[in-house]
Amino acid sequence: MEGREETWEIHSHPYIPRDLDLQGFVPGFLSQSAIIGVYGFSSFLVVSLVWFLSGRLSKLPKIDRLLMCWWLFTGLTHMILEGYFVFSPEFYKEKTACYLAEVWKEYSKGDSRYAARDSGVVAVEGITAVLEGPACLLALYAIATRKSYSYILQVAISLGQLYGTAVYFLTSYLEGDNFAASSYYYYAYYIIANASWVVIPTLIIVRCWKKICAAVQVQDKRKTKVR
Amino acid sequence: MEGREETWEIHSHPYIPRDLDLQGFVPGFLSQSAIIGVYGFSSFLVVSLVWFLSGRLSKLPKIDRLLMCWWLFTGLTHMILEGYFVFSPEFYKEKTACYLAEVWKEYSKGDSRYAARDSGVVAVEGITAVLEGPACLLALYAIATRKSYSYILQVAISLGQLYGTAVYFLTSYLEGDNFAASSYYYYAYYIIANASWVVIPTLIIVRCWKKICAAVQVQDKRKTKVR
Numbered sequence: 001m002e003g004r005e006e007t008w009e010i011h012s013h014p015y016i017p018r019d020l021d022l023q024g025f026v027p028g029f030l031s032q033s034a035i036i037g038v039y040g041f042s043s044f045l046v047v048s049l050v051w052f053l054s055g056r057l058s059k060l061p062k063i064d065r066l067l068m069c070w071w072l073f074t075g076l077t078h079m080i081l082e083g084y085f086v087f088s089p090e091f092y093k094e095k096t097a098c099y100l101a102e103v104w105k106e107y108s109k110g111d112s113r114y115a116a117r118d119s120g121v122v123a124v125e126g127i128t129a130v131l132e133g134p135a136c137l138l139a140l141y142a143i144a145t146r147k148s149y150s151y152i153l154q155v156a157i158s159l160g161q162l163y164g165t166a167v168y169f170l171t172s173y174l175e176g177d178n179f180a181a182s183s184y185y186y187y188a189y190y191i192i193a194n195a196s197w198v199v200i201p202t203l204i205i206v207r208c209w210k211k212i213c214a215a216v217q218v219q220d221k222r223k224t225k226v227r
Numbered sequence: 228m229e230g231r232e233e234t235w236e237i238h239s240h241p242y243i244p245r246d247l248d249l250q251g252f253v254p255g256f257l258s259q260s261a262i263i264g265v266y267g268f269s270s271f272l273v274v275s276l277v278w279f280l281s282g283r284l285s286k287l288p289k290i291d292r293l294l295m296c297w298w299l300f301t302g303l304t305h306m307i308l309e310g311y312f313v314f315s316p317e318f319y320k321e322k323t324a325c326y327l328a329e330v331w332k333e334y335s336k337g338d339s340r341y342a343a344r345d346s347g348v349v350a351v352e353g354i355t356a357v358l359e360g361p362a363c364l365l366a367l368y369a370i371a372t373r374k375s376y377s378y379i380l381q382v383a384i385s386l387g388q389l390y391g392t393a394v395y396f397l398t399s400y401l402e403g404d405n406f407a408a409s410s411y412y413y414y415a416y417y418i419i420a421n422a423s424w425v426v427i428p429t430l431i432i433v434r435c436w437k438k439i440c441a442a443v444q445v446q447d448k449r450k451t452k453v454r
């Protein structure tokens with residue numbers, strides 16, 4: 001009996017692989033729709049605030065205002081959500097309905113490496129939360145105040161996001177790509193939720209890359225003329 | 228007796244942790260000085276060739292010629308050395324004195340995760356060999372032909388090298404930082420040999436970042452004047 005109870009306790013989690021040892025696991029309290037609802041609604045509030053405030057700034061083009069919304073949304077996601085994960089190795093033992101622990105209990109259904117504390121995931125999330133998160137807020141400020149480092153900073157952060165996502169997907173692939181509780185969670189959480197951090201950084205890199213090349217080209221021509 | 232022989236076969240490698248299972252391991256044939264000598268001498272030849280040929284190109288500043296040397300050296304290292312590792316999961320079983328297998332048999336003394344095929348290491352090396360290696364050769368070409376994308380490309384590759392090195396060190400730290408055969412190999416291979424890929428990319432990023440900001444600033448001023 002004791003042996004059986006122990007086995008039950010070790011495996012009493014909804015994640016795959018089934019033999020993942022998560023002693024002390026406490027199931028989530030909030031429903032999927034509540035978790036996504038809170039994230040969606042607070043993101044909507046934050047983005048609306050930036051859109052409204054940036055509209056009052058002197059003649060910022062709409063594309064810059066849109067980018068400011070993205071940088072605040074992604075920066076806060078990195079710092080708050082991913083920051084909590086990085087510094088809370090035992091989130092799956094959380095006994096209260098702490099929202100941030102709920103997020104990762106739920107997301108681990110799409111990728112159990114979060115609950116299992118896979119070193120590749122923690123390394124990428126650590127860089128994202130500690131370095132890229134604050135850099136996103138700096139990018140917001142740089143766009144609002146038209147700093148000359150605005151484009152190169154946006155390229156740097158976006159490249160970091162792409163590199164992190166590449167390591168994230170590659171390590172999973174190399175380890176057998178078997179960390180999702182079902183194909184629903186695989187596609188909804190692992191693929192679709194991460195897709196924004198592939199598509200949007202790519203678009204930003206293309207845009208800023210062109211802007212930088214154009215600026216360098218103009219300067220090169222001027223130098224040649226001066227000669 | 229059989230059990231003992233099996234244990235001997237499993238553990239007959241010079242790497243740490245001692246219980247790392249590398250069945251079929253064949254010890255290296257070349258000495259450390261031979262391995263480093265070949266790498267050093269061929270790098271010297273390649274760098275000298277670039278320095279000599281770039282000197283004949285029209286008025287390239289010395290700093291650009293130096294950067295071209297770096298990009299060829301690091302690009303070939305990524306594509307040949309790291310490329311071999313990525314696509315040779317069984318290099319430690321190599322029965323001949325194949326130079327590239329020897330390199331990784333030797334380097335694994337500083338970090339056994341190479342022989343153990345750690346997914347974080349393979350993911351980072353894969354990105355480095357397949358994407359960054361060819362991009363380094365493009366950077367060499369961009370500098371030689373004064374392309375307008377030269378600075379931003381150099382920043383992009385250097386950021387990738389820094390990100391890769393960060394993931395490389397962080398995952399080792401998170402997994403207990405116990406992969407070196409001795410503290411000599413730890414410092415000589417793991418720390419010192421990797422240090423160039425922290426210091427040089429950082430210097431390149433600082434230089435190109437400033438150049439890009441200066442070019443963008445000049446263009447912004449011109450736009451303001453036109454208004």
